[in-house]
Amino acid sequence: MLNLQYLRANPDEAVKLLAKKHFDSKKLIDEVISMDIMRRSTQAELDLLLSQSNKISKEIGQLFAQGKQEDAAEKRKESVRLRDDARMLENKLKSYEDKMYQLLVLLPNVPHDSVPDGKTPEDNVTVRAGGSMPSLPEHAKSHWELAAQYDIIDFEIGNKVTGSGFPFYKGKGAKLQRALISFFLDHAIAKGYVEYQPPLLVNGETAFATGQLPDKDGQMYFVSDDKYYLIPTAEVPVTNVYRDVMLKEEQLPVKMTAYSQCFRREAGSYGKDVRGLNRLHQFDKVEIVRIDHPDRSYDVLEEMVIHVEELINKLELPYRILKLCGGDMSFASALTYDFEVFCAAQKKWLEVSSVSNFETFQSNRMKLRFKDRDGKIQLAHTLNGSALALPRIVASLLENNQAADGIKMPSALIPYTGWNKID
């Protein structure tokens, strides 16, 4: 949620910046500001009435104590009148506040200055690339063909047991999942992140705080009996650990990592992109989450990019890092880097990580603040990134490393798998 003080002070700037996200905010922001003006004047009016009423109530108490019943009765009438007026104003105030809030949460975060212009993924800017492209023979197999050949992932059984997008991992395929998870977590732990194992279901308040609601309502699985959402990413529960928390500056940075399964309905995305592991309804991911000082957050973002890059390098996969253009960025983000790895058989770049700085957008919603060294209260910045999402990493490992005698594992993974080849 955008900061009200910011909008009040820089409405034109906000409109201009949001245009970069191809979001037309002029009308919305005007309305927010006019609601805010009405809210404040109503508040002032109400406070005055309440102040008078409080005073009279005290006087009535004193008059009773002195036995002056009649004077008290007189005052009582006056007080009733004040309270009635106050009640009306209270309702008015509440309706202004509610309206303002409802509008405010519809506004996406403003993009950082460095965000490139553009509307579609084609407009994203490649920051750098690394790793080397494998040279595969003409008849190279897709990962779903390889998965079937080595019997390590079963899409059909998943289909039978649940539905499409819910595969079974099996044998070395299952072990590979565990290996990747441990490898990713160990890397994060070595960098000072504290491991969490979060709940996979969260309540509405939590989903709202990190920005999934109201924006992505319908993209999350919802358990209607209990009104819980299945998490689309560990970011949601993990960031919410610090909802309504006041930190001390010395407690920063907060570094958390978590493995979780992630659930996404992916409503409306059908087509050839959904083959195999390319797009699933349930997948595994290790997430890193960071809460830090506003002065440092962009350095931290770069640090997190390096973190992810190290992982991909250790997996020996060809990758590129993209800075997302305004039109391709998420609702809550101020700046996002996407990581894509190349799947050599499909000849496709697939997104495996997204690292974002949300600045105060999430912390404002969830009242995540810290007291700085001067005792001043500030909103903290939140950041997170996938490090990494498994399915497309697996797809890329299978496709890129295929050979006649099996699929070779990168050496970094062997301590975790216990074997060096899927055959």
Place this chain on the structure above:
RNA sequence: GGAGAGAUGGCAGAGCGGUCUAAUGCGGCGGUCUUGAAAACCGUUGUCCUUCACGGGACCGGGGGUUCGAAUCCCUCUCUCUCCGCCA
């Protein structure tokens, strides 16, 4: 699922219709004392809205009600704890 108890400031815990602008203790911060520290003593100690400021208002789990006046009474929701049942 059944029965009961409870939710108060960073924590513990009193208050159960009118100086509650919430006692007291612990913790935190500042100070005195000390070579330094501890102890002791003194002072201080939340958040939000509003105001240039002085000030004003709100907040005792959430919401609603009674009353001139609610932490205190009533209704309701949520959550926690204890016991029983069921159970990985």
